[in-house]
Amino acid sequence: MEVKLAGQTDLAGFRSEARQLLAHQVPPDEVQWQLQPAGDPFMDPQSPQASRPKNVARAANAIVPASFTRLCEFVVLHRDPARFSLLYRLLWRLVHEPGLRNDPIDADMQQAQHMAHAVRRDIHKMKANLRLRAVQDALGREVHVGCYEPAHHVVEAVAPWFAKRLPATRWAIFTPERSMRCEDGRLLYGPGVAPSELPGPEGTDVDWLACYERVFGAHDSTPVPHA
Structure with missing residues (x-):
């Protein structure tokens, strides 16, 4: 069955x-x-x-x-x-x-x-190896962005840890399966981003902001409570 x-x-x-x-x-x-x-x-x-x-x-x-x-x-x-x-x-x-x-x-x-x-x-590897970069959005606000490709379905399991530990008040992490962002302590999720669609290490602030807007900017994401 x-x-x-x-x-x-x-x-x-x-x-x-x-x-x-x-x-x-x-x-x-x-x-x-x-x-x-x-x-x-x-x-x-x-x-x-x-x-x-x-x-x-x-x-x-x-x-x-x-x-x-x-x-x-x-x-x-x-x-x-x-x-x-x-x-x-x-x-x-x-x-x-x-x-x-x-x-x-x-x-x-x-x-x-x-x-x-x-x-x-x-x-553990995602917690230890993830690196974020600070960029300025169109309103002059700072947002920290980064990407990671976990081996397993761990994004939602590790997201609350980042929400508690990252010093930035606004950040976004993109993975192929699911993306996540944090706005003043509120944890939200969005669709994943294929590695080929990410700006990469050589990407400019404009490239990263375009990725951020493409994933999150046009949607009213649902806040997810975290412990």
């Missing part, structure tokens, strides 16, 4: 669907996870999750260790297209094979751990 998720990182959707599948005893080899293409790039990325049904079976919660829940938060950000199949297979096995949680060399668990490690490393 096909199970549809709202996007590449729809963890809430996965949890909801997985609980229902477990409640109906649907084995992993009968499930095909389908990722819906992203809708309006300026919508709040949490909005698809808000419509998820709440009255689903939660019996597995008492069986599944908290460490697996934390593991899922990173694995869903990996680019491996089979990550949701792997996570549901592990969830199924944790429910039906209690000894799995104490097996440090299980192949499925090791694969998930390696994927989570790769995502953590990607997040």
Whole structure:
């Protein structure tokens, strides 16, 4: 059977669907996870999750260790297209094979751990390696801009960290998958920018401002609350 998720990182959707599948005893080899293409790039990325049904079976919660829940938060950000199949297979096995949680060399668990490690490393590299440049917009206001190409789907996971840590009050970061900007503490998202469409290291302030306006200037982006 096909199970549809709202996007590449729809963890809430996965949890909801997985609980229902477990409640109906649907084995992993009968499930095909389908990722819906992203809708309006300026919508709040949490909005698809808000419509998820709440009255689903939660019996597995008492069986599944908290460490697996934390593991899922990173694995869903990996680019491996089979990550949701792997996570549901592990969830199924944790429910039906209690000894799995104490097996440090299980192949499925090791694969998930390696994927989570790769995502953590990607997040760390983006925090450490991203560089911004200050440019002046048409009104003389300073905005810091930069670009980065993460290996995995980590943009929304790392955005709140930048919103807290970057000293600039106005900044924008462009990635191929999704762009983000911050306006006086408000975090907003926009569509991605292909590397071929970015000004690059030799780009002028005019080039970077044109990119900024092209991505954000003509849209009323939706603010996203962050912790």
